[in-house]
Amino acid sequence: MRYLIIWLLVMVSADVIGQQTNTNLNTNWEFRKVGDENWMPAQVPGCVHTDLFKNGVIEDPLGMEGEEKCKWIESENWEYRTTFLKSSLPQKQFYTIKFHGLDTYASVYLNDELILESRNMFRWYEVNVSALLKEENQLRIEFESPVKKGIDKRDELGYDLPSPSDAGDEKIASFVRKAGYQFGWDWGPRLLTSGIWKPVEIISWDSARLQGFHVVQDTVTKNKMVGKGHFRIQSSGAKNATLEIAIPGQAKRDTVVELQEGMNELSVQISIVNPELWWPRGVGSQRLYEVKGSLIVDGDKVAAKTRKIGVRTIELINEPDDIGTSFYFKVNGEPIFMKGANMIPQSVFPSSVSKAETLKLLVTAKKSHMNMLRVWGGGIYHSDWFYNACDSLGILIWQDAMFACSVYPWDDAYMENVQAEIKQQTQRISDHACIATWCGNNEVDVAWNNWGWQSEFKYDQSQQDSIWKGYQKLFSEVVPNAIRGVNPSMNYVSTSPLSNWGKDENFNHHNMHYWGVWHGTDNFDGFEKNIPRFMSEYGFQSFPILHKKSTEYAEKLLESRQKSYKGNKEIDRHIEQYFPKPKTFEDYAYLSQLTQRLAMKTAIEAHRLNGGKCMGTLYWQLNDVWLGPTWSTIDASGSWKAAHYTVSDRYQPTILLPRSDGNKFELFVSNDQLESQELNVKMRLIAFTGEEVWSEKASMTAPKSSLSKLGEWSLKEMMKNLGLKKMSVLEIQVSKSDTVLDKELFYFEKPKDLFLSNVDPEVEVVLMGDYLEVKISSPVLLKDVFLRADVECTQSENFFDVLPGETKVVNLYPKRLVVPHVKLKSLNQTYPKL
Numbered sequence: 001m002r003y004l005i006i007w008l009l010v011m012v013s014a015d016v017i018g019q020q021t022n023t024n025l026n027t028n029w030e031f032r033k034v035g036d037e038n039w040m041p042a043q044v045p046g047c048v049h050t051d052l053f054k055n056g057v058i059e060d061p062l063g064m065e066g067e068e069k070c071k072w073i074e075s076e077n078w079e080y081r082t083t084f085l086k087s088s089l090p091q092k093q094f095y096t097i098k099f100h101g102l103d104t105y106a107s108v109y110l111n112d113e114l115i116l117e118s119r120n121m122f123r124w125y126e127v128n129v130s131a132l133l134k135e136e137n138q139l140r141i142e143f144e145s146p147v148k149k150g151i152d153k154r155d156e157l158g159y160d161l162p163s164p165s166d167a168g169d170e171k172i173a174s175f176v177r178k179a180g181y182q183f184g185w186d187w188g189p190r191l192l193t194s195g196i197w198k199p200v201e202i203i204s205w206d207s208a209r210l211q212g213f214h215v216v217q218d219t220v221t222k223n224k225m226v227g228k229g230h231f232r233i234q235s236s237g238a239k240n241a242t243l244e245i246a247i248p249g250q251a252k253r254d255t256v257v258e259l260q261e262g263m264n265e266l267s268v269q270i271s272i273v274n275p276e277l278w279w280p281r282g283v284g285s286q287r288l289y290e291v292k293g294s295l296i297v298d299g300d301k302v303a304a305k306t307r308k309i310g311v312r313t314i315e316l317i318n319e320p321d322d323i324g325t326s327f328y329f330k331v332n333g334e335p336i337f338m339k340g341a342n343m344i345p346q347s348v349f350p351s352s353v354s355k356a357e358t359l360k361l362l363v364t365a366k367k368s369h370m371n372m373l374r375v376w377g378g379g380i381y382h383s384d385w386f387y388n389a390c391d392s393l394g395i396l397i398w399q400d401a402m403f404a405c406s407v408y409p410w411d412d413a414y415m416e417n418v419q420a421e422i423k424q425q426t427q428r429i430s431d432h433a434c435i436a437t438w439c440g441n442n443e444v445d446v447a448w449n450n451w452g453w454q455s456e457f458k459y460d461q462s463q464q465d466s467i468w469k470g471y472q473k474l475f476s477e478v479v480p481n482a483i484r485g486v487n488p489s490m491n492y493v494s495t496s497p498l499s500n501w502g503k504d505e506n507f508n509h510h511n512m513h514y515w516g517v518w519h520g521t522d523n524f525d526g527f528e529k530n531i532p533r534f535m536s537e538y539g540f541q542s543f544p545i546l547h548k549k550s551t552e553y554a555e556k557l558l559e560s561r562q563k564s565y566k567g568n569k570e571i572d573r574h575i576e577q578y579f580p581k582p583k584t585f586e587d588y589a590y591l592s593q594l595t596q597r598l599a600m601k602t603a604i605e606a607h608r609l610n611g612g613k614c615m616g617t618l619y620w621q622l623n624d625v626w627l628g629p630t631w632s633t634i635d636a637s638g639s640w641k642a643a644h645y646t647v648s649d650r651y652q653p654t655i656l657l658p659r660s661d662g663n664k665f666e667l668f669v670s671n672d673q674l675e676s677q678e679l680n681v682k683m684r685l686i687a688f689t690g691e692e693v694w695s696e697k698a699s700m701t702a703p704k705s706s707l708s709k710l711g712e713w714s715l716k717e718m719m720k721n722l723g724l725k726k727m728s729v730l731e732i733q734v735s736k737s738d739t740v741l742d743k744e745l746f747y748f749e750k751p752k753d754l755f756l757s758n759v760d761p762e763v764e765v766v767l768m769g770d771y772l773e774v775k776i777s778s779p780v781l782l783k784d785v786f787l788r789a790d791v792e793c794t795q796s797e798n799f800f801d802v803l804p805g806e807t808k809v810v811n812l813y814p815k816r817l818v819v820p821h822v823k824l825k826s827l828n829q830t831y832p833k834l
């Protein structure tokens, strides 16, 4: 026993000697406004707004008028401090503090000595503090107002740079390397915060430490993936070390290297024999391999880092073809049609987004059959857990660098700052299987060339030249070189869109943001007439689900939150085209959602009907930062708007695409899968009173990745043969063996011309243990039924139609064990009561 204890002690101390240890410094923080006397408790990671709210200094920034009441915060300077004992850290030779994210102009003092001045929210910073540590240490960080610093930078240049979304009095957003949307955007508030938005840690180490490790795949064949493991190692002096690569199921590989004093960037070969490929969801599984890179010095394993990689190739095919210029993604050699959305940050205060909240949204995206999300350039680079989840869920990421709708500075210091940011972010995220491409910016190119900034800002020729030269340097040199310096085969496009929606010919080239609907004056058929090669943005606004708050409160709140320069004009104009005039705010909010749904359905169906020419559809926007009228399909409370049910339906792998131009009816089937499908189709024409008027059955083969036309019918002939004055509703179902793949109800008229009867449906609510069954039936067709419970619930379906004679069963799963009161609304109720 004595021997055993001695042996154990030796083991422990041997382990501790060389090892690098990370200790978090996220506790005991306090903060105050610079100049104030009292310190208040603070949370790290966090930010000034959430800390002020927790301390009762301000009301909820997202409450009524919160944005206005919080405005003063952005002009103040703030300071944070904490203390720690050296004896609480492992006894080592060296200590390095790592700040994972400081927002944004931070001066960091350790024991009153300035150790760091940071100026970029998107970078991490490290400082070797070994010589400064005492037994009792104080770490203090001063944050200067981003507005004041932005003004200083602007004054240095001597003129304004456009930042149209900046809702401040001085438009300085583009001078500050900080998330663009926090300055204000057309779907969210201006809440310009400061603070320690990511963790702080201290790394204790002896002779060498592993700062980072990532993987690059060079070649992938059926038999082998060959790539490199890149190590970043800081060493206290020249010495030999061993770099070990371990991948379960593969032979271990050790490489002896010579370290120099300082930072060493070293690569070793890695390979995976007979790899199982990673695929995006819907077309294959998501096999991930753990690659562990270890640093061994003097026989001690100093540190190890693990990366999970998926073996796959992703090519972006953007080249001249018969139509114009293609734009599509090939994964493992297979062209894949991309279905997804643009994602904005999940909160105005990104430090407060939990892993669970991110996972919830991504799982929803997966369940909605999305295989790609675009991380939009006016937001943030997401946390590691976001990219990990996308790898496992099979969701590809289009990653914008954080630049949107502005012109950016071009001085050397700015370029260096961006270069460091992009290098760090590429090292952090680019070996994730999910990363399909990087993109330099959102809409900067189209803005500069089409939005009239030259005359609006009265730029002279030399200023215009400087701006455009700066643009080209940033997005054709600095950003792509930083990305490809880390990952040489990474896909990159300089901007999105590469083609602007102004001219018809432009739809034959590259990718497109089509905003003729909403920002232009096009009607929804604009989506059918304007088919791009790849649609990376389009959308339509709606109001959120009205939950518990009173309707008057909701109306006042939501009306004050319309941030689009168009106001509600487009919502009104399109509601009018399709629906009866809303009489109450509640009806208006509901109809805005049905209208948005129609926009999304029209667009997605048009894109899938033109699959081949068009190879992707990413609508604007998946999520929200607050409850307000926006383009989102999931509102800030996480509720699905009507549009989201339809997006989720229209993104299914095999769908029916019924069309009618008033004279004929055509039926298409789109099959996104990489295998052909043997399908059975059933059609029934049903009168609004319930009787079946006509039916037909057919079988077909839908080849892999195809659009097939099943048939065409003349409406005139059909009505003549059946003795009908009007076509009613067609129920169409496609199945494979016994599984129904898609079921559609097709109407031949606009909803407002259906003249639905305003009758009360029969609703029965049955408690089934921990969930409720809601049974709905009606003697006449019920359209667009919206169920709303008075407690938070998830539900199996919403915004559905009930055919006469049918009983619709919807399950409600309340968050708390109570029996909720269920309210029902339908389009029928917006018609006059008979």
Ligand code: BMA
Pocket: 185, 186, 187, 405, 442, 443, 513, 537, 620, 631
């Ligand atoms: C797109 C986006 C955002 C904006 C949206 C709606 O072009 O890039 O800038 O929120 O339009 O206007």
